[in-house]
Amino acid sequence: MEQKRYKRPKTFRGYSKKSRALYTTQTVLAVLVTLVMLFPLYWMLISSLRPGEVLLGKSASLLPTGFEWRNYLEAWTRVPLWRYIWNTIAVTAISMTIKIVGGVLAAYGFANGRFPGRDILFYVVLGATMVPHQVTFVPMYVICSRLGWVDTYAGLVFPGIVGAHFIFMMRQSFRSVDQSYIDAGRLDGLGVLGTIWYVMVPMCKASLITMSLTTLIGQWNSYFWPKIIVKTDAARVLTVGLIHLRESWTGTEMWAHTNVTMAGAVIGMLPAIVLFFMFQKYMLTGYSKASMK
Numbered sequence: 677m678e679q680k681r682y683k684r685p686k687t688f689r690g691y692s693k694k695s696r697a698l699y700t701t702q703t704v705l706a707v708l709v710t711l712v713m714l715f716p717l718y719w720m721l722i723s724s725l726r727p728g729e730v731l732l733g734k735s736a737s738l739l740p741t742g743f744e745w746r747n748y749l750e751a752w753t754r755v756p757l758w759r760y761i762w763n764t765i766a767v768t769a770i771s772m773t774i775k776i777v778g779g780v781l782a783a784y785g786f787a788n789g790r791f792p793g794r795d796i797l798f799y800v801v802l803g804a805t806m807v808p809h810q811v812t813f814v815p816m817y818v819i820c821s822r823l824g825w826v827d828t829y830a831g832l833v834f835p836g837i838v839g840a841h842f843i844f845m846m847r848q849s850f851r852s853v854d855q856s857y858i859d860a861g862r863l864d865g866l867g868v869l870g871t872i873w874y875v876m877v878p879m880c881k882a883s884l885i886t887m888s889l890t891t892l893i894g895q896w897n898s899y900f901w902p903k904i905i906v907k908t909d910a911a912r913v914l915t916v917g918l919i920h921l922r923e924s925w926t927g928t929e930m931w932a933h934t935n936v937t938m939a940g941a942v943i944g945m946l947p948a949i950v951l952f953f954m955f956q957k958y959m960l961t962g963y964s965k966a967s968m969k
Contacts, residue, residue, distance in 0.1 A: 724748070724938035744935065751940035754924055756909055760917030761944070767832045767913060768895045774837045776888055783846035784872050788858065798847070804840040809900055817904060831905040832913070836895070842887050849883035850876055889955050896948050914944045 725743045751757060785791075786798045816835050825831035853876060861875045877884060899915040906912050912920065922930060922937045 720938050720941055723935055724942050726935050728932045728935050747935050747939040748943065750933075751921060751936045751943065754936065755917060755921045755940075757914075757917065757921070757940060757943065759909055760912055760914045763829075763911055764896060764914040764944075765947075767829060767911075768892060770829065771833045771837060771895050772888065772891055774833070775839045775842060775891055776884075778837065779839050779842040779846055779887075780872060780877070780884070782843045783850055784868070784876060786843065786847045787850035801840050801843055805844065813901065813904060816901075820905060826905060827907045827911055829911055832902055832911060835901065835905075836898075839891060842891060845887050846880070846883060849880040853879050885955055889951065892951065893948050918944060 719738075722739075724747055725745070727742060727744050782801075786794060786801075820826060820831045820835065823830075825834070857875055857879065858871055861871045866874060897915060898913070902913045902916050903919075906916060909917075909920075918937065918940050921940050922934075925933050
């Protein structure tokens with residue numbers, strides 16, 4: 677019986693016509709989505725360098741027409757922007773430290789602990805991720821007010837020190853660690869904290885960095901709760917400070933100085949962008965590892 681000869685598909689640089697068309701379509705869509713996502717950032721950057729009359733005039737274009745660096749100086753001196761940045765750094769650092777330490781311990785307990793009601797408690801934590809902050813801010817504000825935490829770092833930090841999403845993702849990552857590594861650590865005399873520090877954390881470093889970076893960006897960009905709990909510049913963070921900068925002008929002057937507000941937004945955005953590009957290689961690895969189980 678005559679065998680059919682294998683017919684090699686028509687290819688171009690290793691791709692068949694169908695695969696090449698699919699690859700081209702995916703590339704075009706990826707480029708379009710990237711441009712759509714980057715356009716607001718680009719517009720903010722060029723707006724921060726434009727004169728106010730050019731920004732609001734009919735002659736405004738997508739290309740930069742001038743560089744008004746004094747917009748950044750005015751944004752820095754118009755309001756105590758340095759104070760807002762320092763407050764944001766302090767609140768973010770304190771909140772992240774508590775959230776990471778507590779989240780790692782809780783995640784290990786849910787992943788490898790043995791106690792009654794473990795799964796039920798985990799479902800409760802998981803359900804907390806579905807509750808929006810707008811539902812709980814009234815009782816939270818009442819509690820902070822009675823404790824004297826209004827307009828303080830404590831009022832900014834403690835209501836958000838438990839991260840349900842952080843616990844969930846780290847628990848999933850810890851479950852991906854083979855039990856033999858944990859048993860080997862225990863044979864070497866490691867206790868619970870030693871196992872977490874010397875076994876779990878190094879093996880789940882990518883997930884921990886990913887979730888820490890996500891927590892940092894979320895805390896840095898937090899607006900709703902700081903707007904409610906902070907009343908003065910003493911503890912005002914950057915996101916609320918930018919609104920204060922915009923409202924330092926009245927009437928039409930507010931719109932005429934949009935370029936200065938954009939300059940302040942660029943200054944506030946730079947630290948988060950720098951940190952993201954420093955640790956971006958861990959992002960995909962961390963989420964992939966956390967979703968293995």
